[in-house]
Each structure stands twice: as C-alpha cells, then as structure tokens.
Amino acid sequence: xxxxxxxxxxxxxxxxxxxxxxxxxxxxxxxxxxxxxxxxxxxxxxxxxxxxxxxxxxxxxxxxxxxxxxxxxxxxxxxxxxxxxxxxxxxxxxxxxxxxxxxxxxxxxxxxxxxxxxxxxxxxxxxxxxxxxxxxxxxxxxxxxxxxxxxxxxxxxxxxxxxxxxxxxxxxxxxxxxxxxxxxxxxxxxxxxxxxxxxxxxxxxxxxxxxxxxxxxxxxxxxxxxxxxxxxxxxxxxxxxxxxxxxxxxxxxxxxxxxxxxxxxxxxxxxxxxxxxxxxxxxxxxxxxxxxxxxxxxxxxxxxxxxxxxxxxxxxxxxxxxxxxxxxxxxxxxxxxxxxxxxxxxxxxxxxxxxxxxxxxxxxxx
Amino acid sequence: xxxxxxxxxxxxxxxxxxxxxxxxxxxxxxxxxxxxxxxxxxxxxxxxxxxxxxxxxxxxxxxxxxxxxxxxxxxxxxxxxxxxxxxxxxxxxxxxxxxxxxxxxxxxxxxxxxxxxxxxxxxxxxxxxxxxxxxxxxxxxxxxxxxxxxxxxxxxxxxxxxxxxxxxxxxxxxxxxxxxxxxxxxxxxxxxxxxxxxxxxxxxxxxxxxxxxxxxxxxxxxxxxxxxxxxxxxxxxxxxxxxxxxxxxxxxxxxxxxxxxxxxxxxxxxxxxxxxxxxxxxxxxxxxxxxxxxx
Numbered sequence: 001x002x003x004x005x006x007x008x009x010x011x012x013x014x015x016x017x018x019x020x021x022x023x024x025x026x027x028x029x030x031x032x033x034x035x036x037x038x039x040x041x042x043x044x045x046x047x048x049x050x051x052x053x054x055x056x057x058x059x060x061x062x063x064x065x066x067x068x069x070x071x072x073x074x075x076x077x078x079x080x081x082x083x084x085x086x087x088x089x090x091x092x093x094x095x096x097x098x099x100x101x102x103x104x105x106x107x108x109x110x111x112x113x114x115x116x117x118x119x120x121x122x123x124x125x126x127x128x129x130x131x132x133x134x135x136x137x138x139x140x141x142x143x144x145x146x147x148x149x150x151x152x153x154x155x156x157x158x159x160x161x162x163x164x165x166x167x168x169x170x171x172x173x174x175x176x177x178x179x180x181x182x183x184x185x186x187x188x189x190x191x192x193x194x195x196x197x198x199x200x201x202x203x204x205x206x207x208x209x210x211x212x213x214x215x216x217x218x219x220x221x222x223x224x225x226x227x228x229x230x231x232x233x234x235x236x237x238x239x240x241x242x243x244x245x246x247x248x249x250x251x252x253x254x255x256x257x258x259x260x261x262x263x264x265x266x267x268x269x270x271x272x273x274x275x276x277x278x279x280x281x282x283x284x285x286x287x288x289x290x291x292x293x294x295x296x297x298x299x300x301x302x303x304x305x306x307x308x309x310x311x312x313x314x315x316x317x318x319x320x321x322x323x324x325x326x327x328x329x330x331x332x333x334x335x336x337x338x339x340x341x342x343x344x345x346x347x348x349x350x351x352x353x354x355x356x357x358x359x360x361x362x363x364x365x366x
Numbered sequence: 367x368x369x370x371x372x373x374x375x376x377x378x379x380x381x382x383x384x385x386x387x388x389x390x391x392x393x394x395x396x397x398x399x400x401x402x403x404x405x406x407x408x409x410x411x412x413x414x415x416x417x418x419x420x421x422x423x424x425x426x427x428x429x430x431x432x433x434x435x436x437x438x439x440x441x442x443x444x445x446x447x448x449x450x451x452x453x454x455x456x457x458x459x460x461x462x463x464x465x466x467x468x469x470x471x472x473x474x475x476x477x478x479x480x481x482x483x484x485x486x487x488x489x490x491x492x493x494x495x496x497x498x499x500x501x502x503x504x505x506x507x508x509x510x511x512x513x514x515x516x517x518x519x520x521x522x523x524x525x526x527x528x529x530x531x532x533x534x535x536x537x538x539x540x541x542x543x544x545x546x547x548x549x550x551x552x553x554x555x556x557x558x559x560x561x562x563x564x565x566x567x568x569x570x571x572x573x574x575x576x577x578x579x580x581x582x583x584x585x586x587x588x589x590x591x592x593x594x595x596x597x598x599x600x601x602x603x604x605x606x607x608x609x610x611x612x613x614x615x616x617x618x619x620x621x622x623x624x625x626x627x628x629x630x631x632x633x634x635x636x637x638x639x640x641x642x643x644x645x646x647x648x649x650x651x652x653x654x655x656x657x658x659x660x661x
Contacts, residue, residue, distance in 0.1 A: 051554070054554070054558060056554050056557060056558070075557075075560075076554075076557045076558045076560075077557070077558060077559065077560030081558065082558070083554070083555065083558045085551040085554065085555060086551065087549050087551045087552075089549060089551035089552045089554065089555035090555075091552070091555075091556070091570055092574060093573040093574060102556075102559050102561075102569075103558070103559030103560050106559055106560035106561055106565060107560050147555075150555070150559070162551075
C-alpha cells in the first residue's frame with residue numbers, strides 16, 4: 001500500500017462469536033483528520049467494531065489498515081492509536097501523572113520526554129493542578145479529561161472514543177462535547193467516536209456511520225443523514241422527536257398520489273430515487289415533526305390539513321403537539337411562544353420535498 | 367393522656383421486642399461457644415490435684431503455668447518428649463511455602479481466566495471447580511502414588527505440593543471472581559498502553575487487589591494450619607505438623623491423663639487461627655463467604 005490520505009481502511013471485516021455474526025463484511029474508509037461517529041442502538045456492533053480497530057478483539061476475517069499499514073495482526077500498542085473509554089478506566093492506584101505516563105514508560109520513552117509530553121497534554125486539557133492526585137479524588141469530568149490525556153500523550157494519529165461521555169451528567173456532557181470538538185480542530189487527527197447519542201453524533205461528526213445488526217446502514221455527513229436517510233430505520237433513529245411515518249399506497253396514475261387513511265398527498269414535488277413512484281406500490285411517508293408548518297404558513301405548503309390538538313408537550317423553545325392525521329398518530333413541533341390548547345383545531349401543512357418515502361417491504365428510500 | 371401531633375423524627379423505643387429477641391439469642395449462642403473455651407483455660411491453669419476434685423467450672427485456686435510450659439516443651443508424643451514446639455515449627459515450615467506458592471499460582475490462574483479468555487478456558491474452569499467437590503479421600507491413594515513417584519512422599523516438599531494442589535480450586539475461583547468484578551475497560555486501557563500479560567497483572571491488577579489477597583491468605587493459613595489428614599499422610603514422621611503432634615500428646619495412653627497439659631496444648635495449637643480471626647476482622651468474614659461458595 002502506498003501512503004495515501006486514508007487514515008484507516010477496513011476491508012471485508014467480519015467477526016463471529018460461534019454462529020453469531022457480530023460484524024458482517026464491513027468496509028470502511030476514513031480519511032486523514034476525519035471525525036467519524038459510529039452511531040447505533042446498543043448491540044449494533046459499534047463498540048465491537050471500535051475494539052477490532054484497536055486490536056482488543058481478534059477478527060474472524062478481513063483486514064484493517066491504519067496509515068496504510070496492515071495492522072490486522074498487530075498488538076493494540078503497535079497500532080498507533082489512543083483510546084478513551086466510557087468508564088474512564090483510569091488506573092486507581094496511580095496518580096494522574098502515573099496514569100498519563102504509564103503507556104510511555106511501557107514503550108521505553110526517555111524520562112525527560114515523558115515529563116515533557118505529560119506537561120503538554122496536561123496543559124491542553126487544563127489538568128495541571130490535578131497531576132499529583134489519585135483518580136478517586138477527581139470528579140467525573142476531570143477523570144474523563146485525564147482519560148483523554150492518556151490518549152493524548154501517546155501522540156498518535158488515531159483517537160478512538162468508546163462512548164466517552166455516557167457516564168457524565170447532561171451539563172458536563174455538553175461541555176466536554178465542545179471540548180472534544182475543539183481538541184479535534186486543534187490536533188486535526190483522525191477520531192473515531194462511538195455513541196448512541198444522536199446529538200453527540202450530529203454535533204461532532206464529519207461523517208456518521210449508522211450501524212444496525214453488525215452492518216453499516218448509512219455512512220454520510222450529518223446533513224445528508226438527517227435530510228436523506230437511506231431507509232426507514234435510519235430515518236426513525238435520527239431526529240428527536242422521531243419522524244412521523246404514515247403507511248399508504250400510490251395510486252392516481254401519472255401523478256404520484258399517496259393515499260393514506262382517506263387522505264391523498266400529492267408527492268409530485270418529491271424527488272424519487274429512480275425518478276418516479278411505482279403505481280400501486282405500498283410505502284411509508286416520513287415527515288419530521290420540525291418540518292410541519294402551522295396556521296397561515298401551512299396553507300402555502302403543497303399539503304395541508306385541519307387537525308385537532310390531542311396532547312401538548314411544552315419544551316421551552318418549542319412545543320410538541322400530538323394529533324391524529326389520516327387515522328395515524330402524528331406529532332409536530334411549533335413555536336414555544338404560541339399558545340395551544342387541547343381540543344383546538346389547527347391547520348398544518350408540509351412540503352413533500354422535505355419528506356422521505358420508504359418502500360414497505362424493503363424499507364429503503366424510494 | 368393527650369395524643370401528640372406527630373412531628374419530626376419518629377420516637378425510638380429503647381427496647382423493642384425484636385431487639386430483645388436478637389440479643390437474647392446472641393447471648394445464648396455466645397455462652398454456648400464460650401463455655402468450652404472457659405473450661406479449657408481454667409483447667410489448663412490448674413494443677414492435677416485440683417483437677418481431680420472434679421469441679422470443672424471452678425476457677426483455679428492456685429494458678430500455675432506449669433502445664434503450658436510442659437505442653438510446649440516436654441510433653442511426650444510417643445517416643446519423643448520434646449513437646450509441641452517441634453510440631454509448631456514443622457507447621458510453620460509447611461504453612462509459609464504452601465500459602466505463598468498456592469496463592470501465587472491461583473492469582474495468575476484467576477487473572478488469566480477472567481481477562482485472557484483462551485480456548486477451552488471455560489472447560490478448564492469447570493474442571494477446576496468440579497475438582498473442589500470431589501471428596502479428599504477419593505484422591506488420597508492416587509496422590510500417595512504420585513508423590514512417591516515424584517520422590518517427595520513423606521517430606522516437607524510432598525505436603526507443600528499437596529496443599530498447593532488442594533488450595534487451587536477454591537483460590538482460583540476466589541481470584542477469578544474478584545478479577546471478573548474489575549472493569550474490563552481497565553484491562554483494555556492497559557493493553558492499549560502497551561502492558562503485556564505480566565505487565566497488566568503486576569502493575570495494574572495486583573495493586574488493585576490487596577483485599578482479595580488478604581482473604582486468600584486467611585483462607586489458606588487457617589485451612590493449612592488446621593489440616594490433619596494431609597500432614598499425617600504426606601509430611602513424614604519427622605515433619606508432622608502441630609495438629610498431628612497434638613493428637614499424639616492427647617492420645618498418649620501411658621500413665622495419667624494430664625488434662626491440664628492437654629488443654630494447654632490444644633489452646634496453643636488453636637492459637638494461630640485464633641490470632642488470625644482476631645486480627646483480620648472483616649476480611650475473615652469475606653473469606654468465610656468465599657469458602658461458602660465452595661459448598
């Protein structure tokens with residue numbers, strides 16, 4: 001392999017535990033300096049994949065390249081990676097300084113250089129006052145900073161994060177999220193970040209790989225994943241509150257009319273993947289709650305309808321309203337400043353351009 | 367009496383029925399176990415004429431430490447009249463290497479079983495646990511042959527070898543369960559940091575494990591010190607441990623039964639485990655609990 005701008009390349013990677021296929025024929029290319037987030041529900045194989053890249057799990061088939069070198073059979077320490085864990089995994093009997101320098105001592109780095117690198121990492125993470133303390137004397141946020149520092153001192157090209165913020169409370173999580181993003185902008189090295197939190201994924205990632213059942217469902221920028229999910233699973237997984245799905249059927253001959261629960265939605269302006277809808281085929285129509293307009297704006301949308309408000313959930317900046325549209329549960333977001341009462345009749349509308357349509361059988365985007 | 371409005375902490379009754387029950391049961395149980403010890407201590411401090419009076423609960427009129435000295439120094443075990451001290455030093459010689467070797471091996475076993483899942487690890491562990499359920503008697507004769515073939519039958523090395531083997535299942539279980547309770551991520555972090563099999567064990571795991579080492583030491587010290595069977599079979603006559611010597615003193619059929627010497631000798635022999643119980647406190651309870659797993 002020649003040196004390229006590819007930082008990590010995974011070819012046909014499979015991992016089986018007995019008959020159980022945990023990862024299946026996975027291919028992934030990560031460019032230098034990219035921030036890739038592996039996102040999925042628990043048990044989808046995202047952490048497993050990260051452990052395979054780190055060399056902590058032996059794979060069943062395939063190859064892993066880091067910086068153009070085949071590391072498939074290499075020990076974790078020889079792969080040029082640093083790793084940060086969910087439980088921080090600090091060595092409890094060592095001071096912060098000991099934690100940071102442990103790997104360097106094992107690698108036989110000269111003492112003067114160890115001190116220098118530890119000092120540099122401590123400065124970046126602002127943990128200098130903590131160097132002499134034991135992990136048990138640190139708060140959760142400080143511990144995770146030290147854990148990041150431990151990866152930092154290794155001065156490697158690739159950082160692996162395994163749900164690093166999941167053990168922190170919401171406020172700290174938001175703080176450290178920004179800090180990780182800053183760190184990435186500053187160091188500009190490759191980062192692979194495993195999470196089940198879509199906010200972390202959307203805010204941090206250059207690209208997101210959505211995983212399910214050991215396979216990558218979609219690998220793309222947060223923008224594309226949000227606006228053009230390739231299948232119903234991705235569409236439902238990304239976005240909070242989740243996308244509304246309405247089941248129906250295309251009829252109307254030349255015009256792509258989507259019939260659902262006694263309503264006809266004209267999808268003429270929707271960009272079908274293969275140019276047109278298949279007459280008579282069944283499909284899901286997906287509409288994000290935040291893409292729904294209310295009142296005056298609704299009338300200008302390609303589709304609009306009167307509904308009755310059933311449940312109101314004020315969330316501060318927004319208000320989430322639950323209703324029934326075409327005999328199916330439907331929720332939408334509206335301005336939190338506007339007053340809505342239960343039982344009130346509202347006019348809502350949306351634009352098919354911003355919607356998604358999925359085949360009922362394959363659940364793939366149409 | 368007017369009923370008071372409930373406010374603040376609920377008033378506590380000094381002696382509610384449950385508490386009285388608990389304390390009365392505890393006191394009876396304590397007396398039950400302390401009474402024999404009381405009789406032993408009292409008897410060991412009496413001279414023979416006083417013992418012949420037959421009142422075993424009475425404290426000594428004339429306190430004498432003669433029986434203790436005799437038990438330690440000159441009591442007869444069969445042909446030799448050198449007291450328990452020989453047995454004491456034999457026991458120490460058996461105890462120290464057995465404890466160190468068995469714990470050293472078992473801790474590495476437990477570590478390997480919980481972190482380095484090799485092929486067949488589960489089978490290996492199952493066999494090891496199964497081993498702890500086989501009655502000792504079944505294995506005695508084969509072990510006699512094995513140690514004879516190894517040329518260590520009837521020697522210190524022989525009995526140490528046996529104690530190490532028999533300590534293995536329970537100690538491995540103990541260490542495996544402890545290490546399994548340590549976070550896997552710690553192990554992963556250490557591996558990313560470049561520590562190998564021994565590096566992770568010695569630099570990360572052992573420094574985190576003093577409690578379990580203490581439990582293991584308690585378990586082994588009391589177990590090996592109290593052992594009679596292996597000592598009498600495998601140690602050889604020159605190396606009989608204290609328990610065997612005690613038996614020989616107490617069961618000597620010649621002459622008068624010196625109850626005071628026998629009592630003193632028994633307390634001396636039980637002294638080491640007793641000391642361990644008192645010094646180890648909460649760790650000892652954990653050791654018992656760990657032993658309970660064995661069944």
